[in-house]
Amino acid sequence: MVNEVIVSDDWTRNWQASIAVKITALVMWVIIVAVFIVATWLLRDMESRLQADFEAGADRIAYQVASLVEAGAAGETADLTARMAELQQGSGFSAIGLSLGQQDFLVGDADGQDVIERHLPTALAPGQDIDLEVFHPNLDELVAQRRNQLVIGIFATLLVFGLFLTWSIRTIVHRPLQQLVSATRAVSEGRREVRLDISREDEFGYLSRFFNQMLDRLMAQQRELEQAAEEARSVSRAKSAFLANMSHELRTPLNAIIGYSEMLEEEAGDIGARELTPDLHKINSAGRHLLSLINDVLDLSKIEAGKIEINPVMFQLRDLVSDVVDNIQPMMLRNNNHLQVEVPDPPGRMFSDETKLRQVLMNLLSNAAKFTEDGKVRLQLSRRRERGEDWVQFVVEDTGIGIAPEKLGRLFQEFSQVDSSSTRKYGGTGLGLAISRRFCEKLGGRIEVDSEPGSGSRFTIHLPADFGQLLPEPASRTTVPATRDRVGDTAGPGNAGKALIVDDNASSRDLISRTLQAEGIEVIEARDGREAIALLESQRPHLICTDLILPNMNGFDFIKWLRANPLTTELPLVVVSAMDINPADRRELELQRARIVPKGVNLRQQLVSLLQELVNGETAAG
C-alpha cells in the first residue's frame, strides 16, 4: 500500500486558527498598513495647509471688510456689525475684530483663539486705516482633532469591513469546509453512507463531488471485499468441514487396516507362519503412520480454521511423563537410542491441556528418535518461577544429525522439512513442529530450538503451569483484596474459621451447616456455583463444602473455577454428594484436591472427622 502524503509547505501551516480567522487577520493587516500609509500622507502637512487656508481666508475677509468700510457703511455701526457677522458666518473663522480709528468692532467668540492680523490702508481718510483681526482655532488642536476623527473613522470602517469579510469567508469558505470536515470525520468513524451537497459551483462543489465519488468507490470496493471475504470464509469453512469429515472417513477403513494387520500378525504367529509377520507388521506400521499424518492434517486445519480449543485439566506431570516415555520407548529402540529422563521429585501438578502437551512432547521426542542413531536423547522437566508465575519447562535434547543454522528460522513453519531428501530418508510431512509451535502458543507458552549440525539439537518448551491464569479473570478477582496471599493460608490449624456451603437442597444445606456450627465454625451458604462465586467476592472462607449437581453452574465447573483462581486454588474443598461418583469423576476430583463425603446417614460424623483432620494440619491439599 503506497501512502503518499501531500505536504503544502507554506508558513500558515503551524498557525493554529480557523481559516476564516487566518484570512480575515491577513486582509485586515494589509488594510491597516495601507490605511496607515494613506493617513500619514493625508496628515503630512496639514498644519501648514491649514495655516495657508486661514491666511488666504484672512486676506479675503480683509478685502471684503475694506470694501464694506469704503462703501461708507462705517457710519452706521450697527449695519457694519451685521455685515461683518454675515461675513464671519460660514467663513470658518471663529471671530472677526476690526478697529476703525477710535471705533472697535468684534463679531464671534475670540476667546482662546489664535489671531491673524491685517493692516489695511484706506482711501477714506488718513488715520482712518483699518486694523483687522481674524480669529481662528489653535492649529495644533485642530490638527489633533482632525487626526482623531480620521483614526476613529478608519477604525469604524475597518471594523465594519472586517465583520463583513469574516462573514463572507464564513459563508464562502468556512461553512462548506466545516461540512467537509464533519463528513470526513463521519467516514473515518465508519459511517460510509454520508454524502455532501454538490450544488455549489466552486472548488468546494468539485471537492464534494469527488468526495462523494470516492465514497461510492470505497463502498463498492468494500462490498466486493466483504463478498470475497465471505466467500473465502465459506470456502475455508467448507475446507475445514471437508477435512474433518474426510479424516473421519479415512480413519474408519484405516482402523480396519491397522486392526486386521495386527490381528493377522498375531494369528500368523499362532499358526506358525512366522515368515509373514514382518510384512504384516509393515502394513500395520504404515497404517499407523498414515493415521498420524491424517491427524496432523486435521490438527493443522483446525488451527487454521481457528477451531482449536484448549481444554485445561489439572494433571500430574509424573503421569504425563511416564506415559509419553512408555509410548516413545519403541521408537528409541528402533534407532538404538538411549532415552534419559530427568524429572524433579515430585514434579508436581499442572493445569493445562494435557492432550496437546502430550502431542507436543511426542512430536519432539519422535523427531529426536528419528534424527538420531546410536545416540542419546534426554528429556528433562523443570519448574521455575518467572515474574511471579509458575512455569514448566521441558527440554528434549538429542545427539543426532542436528539442523543447519540457516534452516532454524523456518523450522516451525508448515511443511518445512530441512531438505527434501529428509522426506525420502525419514518420512514425515513436516507438520509436527508447526503444530507443536501453535499448540505451545495457544497454551500461553513458547518453543525454542538450539542446534548444531552433526552434534545434536535441543528443543525447549516453556509453558505456564497454570493455564487458568490466562483464562478470563474470574469475576471475584477484581474485588477480592489485592493481596495475592492464598485463602488456604489463612485457614490455620486451630482457627475455627468460616465455611462456605454450596448446595441447592435446603435441608442438606441445613444439616451441613448445623454440623459445622456445632464445631464452632461460622457458616455462609450459597445455592449454586454462581451464587458461591458472587459470595466469594466479599467473603473469604477457610473451607468449602459443595454438592456436585447444582443449578446454573454445576459442582465440577465450580471446582474448576475455584482451582483456577489463585485466591482459592489451595482452599480445602469437600464434595458432599448424594449420588455415586463414577471412577473417572472421582479421579478428576482427587486431582482437584477435593475430599469426597457421601450424603447419607453418617454424614455428620464423617464431616466432623474430616474437619478434625483438616484442623490437625492434614489438609486435603496435597
Next chain:
Amino acid sequence: MARLLLVEDNEMNRDMLSRRLTRRGHEVLTAVSGHTGVALAGTEQPELILMDLSLPDLDGWEATRVLKGEDRTAHIPIVVLTAHAMAEDRERAFAAGCDDYDTKPVDFARLMEKIERLLQPA
C-alpha cells in the same frame, strides 16, 4: 475368562475386535445399535461393555446414560470407544457415566489393560 458385550455398528471394527477379544479367551456378545446393546446388557448381564459412541438410533452417550441409570445394568463397567479424538467427546462420555475411554484405532494392548483393570473385583 469374561463375558463382554461389544456395541459397535461398523462391521469390520466389530468383527475385528470381537475376534481379537475371543482369541484372548473372552466370550464376546455383539450388538450393532444402541437399543440392542442396552437390551442385551439387561438380559445377558455381561461383565463389561465396550461401547462405540457413534451408533445409529441410540448413540453411545445416551446408551451409557441409560445403562448407568438402570439398576440391572448400573454396576457393569463401560469402556467407551470413539474415532473422534476430541476432548469434548471424552468429557461428554465421562459425564454420561462411562468408566473408561479409548480412541480408535485401539491400541489393543492398552485396551486389554483397561479391560483387565476394570474386571478385577474392586
